[in-house]
Amino acid sequence: MFPYIPISKADEEKMLQVIGAKSVDELFLDIPENLKVKGPLNLPKHKSEAEVRRLVGKLASKNTSASEALCFLGGGTYDSYIPSIVPYLTSRSEFSTAYTPYQPEISQGTLHGIFEFQTLVSNLTDMDASNASMYDGPTAAAEAALMAFDKSKGDTLFISETVNPKIIQVVCTYLKFREFKIEMIPSKDFITDLDAYKEKVSKNAVGLLVQSPNYFGIVEDYSEFMDITKENKALNIMYADPSSLGILKTPGEYGVDITVGEMQAFGNPMNYGGPHLGFIATTKKMMRKLPGRIVGEGVDANGNRAYVLTLQAREQHIRREKASSNICSNQALNAMGATIYMSLLGKQGIKEIAVNSTNKAHYLYNELLKLNGFEKVTDQPFYREFLVKVKDLNALNKALSEAGIMTVKAIKDDNIVQFTVTENRTKDEIDYLIKSVEVL
Numbered sequence: 001m002f003p004y005i006p007i008s009k010a011d012e013e014k015m016l017q018v019i020g021a022k023s024v025d026e027l028f029l030d031i032p033e034n035l036k037v038k039g040p041l042n043l044p045k046h047k048s049e050a051e052v053r054r055l056v057g058k059l060a061s062k063n064t065s066a067s068e069a070l071c072f073l074g075g076g077t078y079d080s081y082i083p084s085i086v087p088y089l090t091s092r093s094e095f096s097t098a099y100t101p102y103q104p105e106i107s108q109g110t111l112h113g114i115f116e117f118q119t120l121v122s123n124l125t126d127m128d129a130s131n132a133s134m135y136d137g138p139t140a141a142a143e144a145a146l147m148a149f150d151k152s153k154g155d156t157l158f159i160s161e162t163v164n165p166k167i168i169q170v171v172c173t174y175l176k177f178r179e180f181k182i183e184m185i186p187s188k189d190f191i192t193d194l195d196a197y198k199e200k201v202s203k204n205a206v207g208l209l210v211q212s213p214n215y216f217g218i219v220e221d222y223s224e225f226m227d228i229t230k231e232n233k234a235l236n237i238m239y240a241d242p243s244s245l246g247i248l249k250t251p252g253e254y255g256v257d258i259t260v261g262e263m264q265a266f267g268n269p270m271n272y273g274g275p276h277l278g279f280i281a282t283t284k285k286m287m288r289k290l291p292g293r294i295v296g297e298g299v300d301a302n303g304n305r306a307y308v309l310t311l312q313a314r315e316q317h318i319r320r321e322k323a324s325s326n327i328c329s330n331q332a333l334n335a336m337g338a339t340i341y342m343s344l345l346g347k348q349g350i351k352e353i354a355v356n357s358t359n360k361a362h363y364l365y366n367e368l369l370k371l372n373g374f375e376k377v378t379d380q381p382f383y384r385e386f387l388v389k390v391k392d393l394n395a396l397n398k399a400l401s402e403a404g405i406m407t408v409k410a411i412k413d414d415n416i417v418q419f420t421v422t423e424n425r426t427k428d429e430i431d432y433l434i435k436s437v438e439v440l
Helices: 009-019 049-060 085-090 108-125 137-151 165-175 194-200 223-231 242-246 284-289 332-368 393-402 427-436
Strands: 156-160 181-185 205-212 235-240 258-262 278-282 293-299 305-312 385-390 416-420
Touching: 085 332, 108 242, 108 278, 108 293, 108 305, 108 332, 137 156, 137 165, 137 205, 137 235, 137 258, 137 278, 137 284, 156 165, 165 181, 181 194, 194 223, 205 223, 223 235, 235 242, 242 332, 278 284, 332 385, 332 416, 332 427, 393 427
Parallel strands: 156 181, 156 205, 205 235, 235 258
Antiparallel strands: 258 278, 293 305, 385 416
16 A cells, blocks of 8 residues: 555455455556556655755756846746735735635635726726636637637637747647637738738638737737628637736727736746736626636625625536536636736836836847847837847857846747846846847
8 A cells, every 4th residue: 555545455445345346456457558557666765844845945946037037038927026015915814715716605705806806807908897817828818719619600710820829729729629620810020911811711700819919029900800800790809918908909999809818927926937827808798608707796684795606607517518618716816916916006007017118128129239149120019028130049048148147039930039028127137138248
């Protein structure tokens, strides 16, 4: 018996007798013998708590965090400033009641937090309704695609090539074993090709998925795309950067049907890529198709403010074969961090962060183009992420690494790279990067 299995030999024999098996090995007869591990696993001997801490610390030291090296990376995960009040409040117990929200009488803290998150997301995106948080942005995009297929009689989802490839991969994975088609709309000069969309779109379309700003950081005008999609009785899905909504046209202003995105940059550290939290918001017409649940505000028997699950897709629990989604949970702790962050900054604060990031990004961009090692790629307008062409990527990353700056990756081809500037970067840090690469 393994020490971590909490049953005795007598317990095992009794269970085997009940199910009519002679041994535990008999339960795995369907597995070919050549695939089974013979003998004990090649694992190190057990260690004490102190030894495990030292070992894990040594492994963790192999990573380089944003607190050790300057970060000008983006692409979906951002090094944003987290006010100290965010981790302080999220560590308190009031909003982390330890029970399922399905029983509101003992989960008011969790329900209250989700309600505030929904409200703020709806206000930020200018949409009618939002649900509890999603696992992450790409998952939210996949759920939006399923909503579109569930709503429409068509069979094809169109996705712009300017959407982050990781988002596209997750959507394709979700739809792989369903009778749905995905068709890509090519890009032209790093923006979605409108003429190509006009040629490809048809009455079989269920929707169009675009990203704002797009994967390259460019701000696209999707107005005409939205009109064409609606003319074909399909749904518009926008993957939006929440931080940009302080200064850019909101999904609601575009007339988008479903808005999704990633909210890690709002009060959550990068955590080497997770956990994150996605969001999804929609119109009143589509509200009942939202995955997960929606929390509503009411009063209890004593007239005090109280929260309860107002709307949820019960098919997730009692009619699973009719469910359009398997989402029945949410990133409550991460969502609470985002909620506190949005409440703290308010409308004006989010706008200031967007303006700050944009100004700093354009400053870095203009200064890099003055150097011999960098060239312009496009004249398209951008938010806080931009592309530049480099003469020697290896030399660039060598200079960055020696300066204690995280290296950048190639986008599109080996000579085009992306830099991201959040509000967390100071002018001194930006000037330091410029000085570090001026001799390329």
